[in-house]
Amino acid sequence: MFLLNGESRHLVDVSDRGFQYGDGLFETLEVLQGKALFLDRHLQRLTDGCQRLLLPPPDWQLLQQEAQQLISNTEHGVLKIIITRGVGGRGYRQPDAIVPTRLLSLHPYPQYPSALQSQGIVTRFCDQLLSINPSLAGIKHLNRLEQVLARAEWRDEAIQEGLMRDSNGHLIEGTMSNLFMVKNAVLYTPALTQSGIAGIVRQLVLEFAEQISLPVSIQSLNKDQLLQADEVFVTNSVIGIWPVKQIAEQFFQVGAWTQRLQTLLNQARLSEVENHD
C-alpha cells in the first residue's frame, strides 16, 4: 500500500529528484497494533535531515495523519517514509520552488525466526567500505549504493548481517543496522559523525544504558577490539536488538547486558502502543 503525496498511487514522476539523484531522505518504522513506534523520534530525524539537505520540511501534521490512515488496521508491519526534493529539471541545481515529494508505504513485517532475537545472528565483515563525509553522516538519505554493494557480497541465508568499515578501517555499522559491543561492563558504539546512519534504536539503547548505569563509550572501534568483546549486538527499528553470536569465524555468547537492553526496548515498544495520542 502506498500513499504518494496523499493519494493512493504507486507511480512517481521520472523527473523526481529522488529518482534522478537520490535527492532525499527516508525512515523505516515498526508498526504494532495500528501504531508507528517511536514516530516522534523518526520525524525529528527527518526534520534534521531536511535541514542538512536544505529541504523545506513537510507538513508534519499532514504526514502523521497520512501515516495513521495507512497503518490504522495493521497488527504488525513496516512503515517506510520517503521525502524527496520533488520534481526538478535536468541538472544538480535545485528548483527555485521546491515542492517535496512524500511517499508513505506499508510493508509486511519480515518473518524473522524468533531465534534471531533469543540466540543471536551470524555476521560477516564486508569488503565494501563506507565513505567519509561529515555533511552526509548520521542522516538517512537516499544515496545508498554502498549498502547495496555491501549487501550484494553474500547470498548465504545463514548470514543475517554484514559489518562495514570506513576508509580508515574503523568499524561503523551493519549494512542495515547499528553496531554495539560490551566489554568489561562498558557499552561501546562507533561515532557516526563521519559516516553511517544514527539509528533511532541506537539512540534508545544509549538512553537505556544510562538508565541501568551501564557506562557508554562512543568511540572508534576496529576489528580486533570487536572480536575481543564480551557481547556484540546490532539494532534497527525493524529488528529491534539482535545479539550477534558469530562474526566471521568467531563465536560470542548472548550476554546479560544485551538481554537487559532487549527487555527495556520491548517495554518501550509496548508503552508506545499503549500511549495512544
Place this chain on the structure above:
Amino acid sequence: MFLLNGESRHLVDVSDRGFQYGDGLFETLEVLQGKALFLDRHLQRLTDGCQRLLLPPPDWQLLQQEAQQLISNTEHGVLKIIITRGVGGRGYRQPDAIVPTRLLSLHPYPQYPSALQSQGIVTRFCDQLLSINPSLAGIKHLNRLEQVLARAEWRDEAIQEGLMRDSNGHLIEGTMSNLFMVKNAVLYTPALTQSGIAGIVRQLVLEFAEQISLPVSIQSLNKDQLLQADEVFVTNSVIGIWPVKQIAEQFFQVGAWTQRLQTLLNQARLSEVENHD
C-alpha cells in the same frame, strides 16, 4: 519527451530501486542534427558502470534504437539515459531476478551565451567535499547528493561552476564537469580513482593532447597549484570545453592550448554527425 522501458511514459514505480536508493547509473549526451554524439563511448562507460554495480547490462541494440527514435528529429538537444536495478522489495538486498529499468529523456539544449565558450566562465571553490570511495569512483552513478549540495552553495548567475575537493583537500572536478589546467605546456587533470566521474569529453581531451604532443600528467592537484596555472578549463558532454577566466578572486587568460583543444573537440563533434551509421 520520455521513453521508459521503450514506452512513452513519464511515471516510474515508487518501488524502483533508482527512487529507493539511487541504485543505478546515468549518461548525459549532446544531440546534434539527430545524432547522439560519442554514443559508443557513453555506452561503454555505462557498460563499465553496470559491471561495477553488478547490474545486468541492458540490451544495447534496443537502447540505441530507442535513442534514435527519440532524437531523430532533434537539431540540438540533450539526451539523458538512466539505468536502474529496477523494481525491488524493501531492503538493500538486490532482487534475485533483476529487470533493469531504462529511461531515455530528451531535453532542450541549454541556452548558454556563446561568450562562455570564447571568453570563459567564472568559478568558485565549493565547501562541500567529495567523499573517497574507489568502488564508486569514476562511474556516473545516481548517488549525487554531494553534487546537489555543492551546487546549492551559490545562486549568483554570474558563477557557472563550482570546483570540488575530496576530503584530503585534493581538487577533483567541478559539480558537473571535469577540471584541467595547463602549466608550462603540460596538461594536468586530477586522477579519478578515489572519487569523481570520468567524463567522456575528459577522455577525448586526453586523446587530443596526445595528438598535438601536449604532455599529460594525471595527478593530485591542490588549490595553490591550480591558482598558479597558465590556463584552466572544464569539460562535459553538454558544454564541451569551457575556459575558466576566473576562480574565486583570481583571473586567467583564455589560453592557446585550450583553444586548440576546443577546435579539436568541435571537429570531432562534427565528424560524429557526418559519420552516420
